[in-house]
Amino acid sequence: MMLEQLNDTYQRSLDQLQNARTSETLETWYRQTLGRKGDVTQLTRQVGYLGPEDRPAFGKRVNEVKKELEAAYQQQLVKVRTAELEAKMAADGLDVTLPGRRYSRGRLHPATQTLREIYRIWGDMGFQIYRSRDVETDEFNFELLNIPEHHPARDLWDTFHTTEPGIILRTHTSPGQIHAMREYCPEPIRVILPGMCYRYEQITARSEIQFNQVEGLAVGKSISMADLKGTLADFAKRMFGEERKIRFRASYFPFTEPSAEMDVECMLCNGDGCQVCQYTGWLEILGCGMVHPTVLRNGGYDPAVYSGFAFGLGPERIAMLKYGIEDIRLFWGNDLRFLEQF
């Protein structure tokens, strides 16, 4: 009789449990079934009304029922919780394609970034940085560099003159060569000379009145054109890639003899020819040469004993080639939409 009642309660509770779909109904079910005043608990207490012969069977069954209901409850609980969590998460999902919140990141100007790269490469090769002034004398910018007044070679540089006679804006960082030599003579020299230079030119997509230049100078007792080629080839490999071809061709600068121009295989067309390299497959990267004896002498070095090489390159031009920048005016225009790409 009691056993029947127990089995009925068991079956009913189990059915109720299967139908419980929320944490709250589950909780209520537990209280009403297995709680202190729950149906099963109360049945358990009635064991005392049973005859001694029925007690063991009833007791055993009660324990089974409790255990099974407890297990069923735990199972249902996990199911319901999981379902509830999933429903909650489904409700407050994000549109992950919305843009992220950006905190402002600072950046170096692309000219500085390129200069840094040049500094690093030459620094690794033992060249230190030597800076000199922007506003120069005609003497240091031209005369001491073997470019006398009225010499046709002056046509190579369109110069800004100041209202002070003999004072100009440097057209190249080469006057630094004389400053460095006079400071370090008779020590050997390996320096690079970065700085802003100025040319009297219309501002166009290809030419600027102000641009950075990095000049290099090595002076010693046994430096030859072969060293110049080897050193600059090293630089080019590190700057433009191991595989990139380079070539040297004869050129003219008044402060070097012999003079050369170094071309690098065009990185836009890999040497096949394109508009940027004017279909030659080569890009002019730097001018160089063996320091002219007159310049060595003006720096305090005896050209019969000392020799050296010098070179000059344009960081903005290199950046333009590396990043495919087509308009040099972007550098000093400082449009954030340009700067933010670096």
Added chain:
Amino acid sequence: MRVPLSWLKDYVDITTSIEELAEKLTIAGLEVTEIDYVGIPGGRDLERLVWDRDKLVVGQILEVKPHPDADRLVLAVVDYGGDEEEIVVTGAPNLFPYLGQGDLSRLELYSPFALEGATLYDGHQEGQVKMKLKGRQLRGIYNRCMLCSEKELGISDEHEGIMILQGKYQSGTPVQDVLGDAVLEIDIIPNIARCASIVGVAREVAALTGQKLREPNYEVLQEGPPVNKLVRITTDEPELNPRFVALVIEGVEQKPSPEWMQRRLRLAGQRPINVVVDISNYVMLEMGQPNHTFDYDFLRRRADQYDPGGPIHIHTRLPEKGERLTTLDGITHELPPFTILVTDPVNPLSLGGIMGGVDSEINDRTTNVLLEAAAWNFINIRRSMVALKINSEAGFRFSRGVHPSQALLGAKRAAELMRLYAGGTVAQGIVDYYPNKPWQSPIVLTTAEVKRIGGIDLSQVEIKRLLESLEFKVDDRGDHLVVVSPDHRMDIEQSQDLVEEVCRMYGYDRIPETEMSDTLPPQRSNIGLDREENIKDLLVQLGMQEIITYRLTTPEKEARLLPVIKSQPDDRPYITLANPITVERVTMRHSLLASLLDIVAVNRRFQERMTFFEIGQIYLAGEEGLLPDELQRLALVMTGPHIDPACDGDREQEGLNFFDLKGVIEDLFSAIHISGLAAEAASHPTFRPGRTARLLVNDRQIGWLGELHPLVVEVFGIHGDWPVIAAELDLEVILPLIPDEFQVRAVSAYPAVLEDIALIVDRGIPAAEVLNIIDKAGGYLLQKAELFDVYEGNPIPRGKKSLAYHLTFQSPDKTLTDRVVRKNRERIVKQLERQLGATLRDA
């Protein structure tokens, strides 16, 4: 310089392809920037007409017969190398003179001949429009071929008549083989003016390819009257005019120059004019010596004024004061005192070496020509050209140095060509006035020097051979060479110049690549640069964008920083350009801030938030009016919302304000380990009153910080309602303050005790003063005092403010007791009460 290959081949055999030749020349310093192909395949222009070898051939015109039905057309019988002759209908006016003359084969009349299917340019359309030749009926006669004009071949715009080829050809020869050409465009660098001529280039080609140079014929047949009865030469200035050669050619005929000469001139970029002018240009292009032609009879008439019956007297001299000359381009020049003139006793005739005068210029009626070929000082020529603002082909060459030896050769060559092609008779003898003959001094060269400078191991024999290929005279003296430059060179002064020639001829591409073996110099750091670059990195970490602006500006632009007093950012004078290229860029800047604010204004059009900095020089004119002081500055600007709005960010945005930029500067200074940074309230016309601070380090001023004065924001045209915060700092003071090294404090292992205090003080008391008192009174146990709240308003009385601080007490060596902390706190409060009249808010 444009060098037609067909012309070049007159003086040297070309043994390589055009492209290989161009590469060789380029490596040797004669950079070929472009190759123009004429009728032959090559190059990158795929639209260009390439002459069909089978369908465009040389045809010989055997007879010109009348057209049965048309007066304006003729029939030409042409042998084009095919099985039978072809009859062509043509209206070419230059065939009409042959009409009805019967067999013309003895005249050897050749013309480019197009067969049906050939592609040509359409002669009747503007410009170059391609068309395919189709057979058609022309007044009843079927015509399937065509005799071509220059325009139809793409050689020139000439379409008046058909092109007549001079010389003897095999009928049927492809036109490509006769007229096909390539023109090398060579960039002439200043020291190789000797190559600004076809012979000059040929000489290099010969040396580079191991061929022999064939010089032009410099002989002249002279059958006229003795020249020294006709002209005499003198100079005041042998330095400026070392040589003057004159010849007279009588009885020249004014007519077009021969077809081949015109073709060459056109290919070289010159427009043919008439035979006399063309020969003058031709000789200059051919061998590099510019020459000038005068109307002899004009000079003769003038000579009859000063020396009746005597020779014309040509004299070169400097101008007299106020003297003027009208050049043949019609411009009248005031003459600078250093410009050398060619004159006769009456008047100046021409600017020596630069440009002729209009009076004595040859004209349509000229029959007798005085030919001048002279030498001029190249520096003086350039100086004059710059002063007079004249460019000319002659001036281009003379300003780069033409050796005096060339004058005689050029004069003879031009005279002979005038005799041959202008029908002239050359007067006998040459007036060669050569007061200043240059001396080519011998230079010693050793294998060791070639190795030392050039880095190449070459034997003496090899060096000798390389130099001789360029016509140097080389004497082998056993252990060294003695080298004398050839007559046409002016650029060789010392052994290093010879090393370059050896390297060029050896090939720059063959010089080895080595590592420097020389002693490494003492290694020094560039501390100033290192510190600057470090500051850049720190500012970038703090979210600042680096800007680099123009260093050239104007005083007016910078005066916008001081709109009320309308002054400049520094009293010292500006460095000012004598030749600015734009009115926007005239002086070297006194301030970084003005340019930075312009960049803010420009970017504001599409960007709300900006945090910029620039590091760079300003330029203050020097004390003695000589070189300026170039001083390093750092400028910073901030404006806009705190962070950029994002997807979910319609949160109320506060603008960046004074304290954002102050925080950046404080962070920077703590990162470069400069302590003692302080800000004091101050006033500056650039900044907003009450929001301006003078920045100091240990009482030394290092710059200004503030919110821009609204008038400044306005004059710079910075739109938007955001305040603009700016600072300009003096790196000349700051950089030396950066310590080489710094020490860290130990971190205490004992617990810290936190105490908060809230004070009420007068509104006008600076927070820095309060903090200063707290720091001093707190003693060594007070680790940190941090302001976390500033409040005014109810319930704080008017004229007062509340400041609240977190105080952190900590001992390095023990746990603090409550009693000790209380004592310290009381000491702080007492000092605040005593010194500032502060009261505790919650007391």
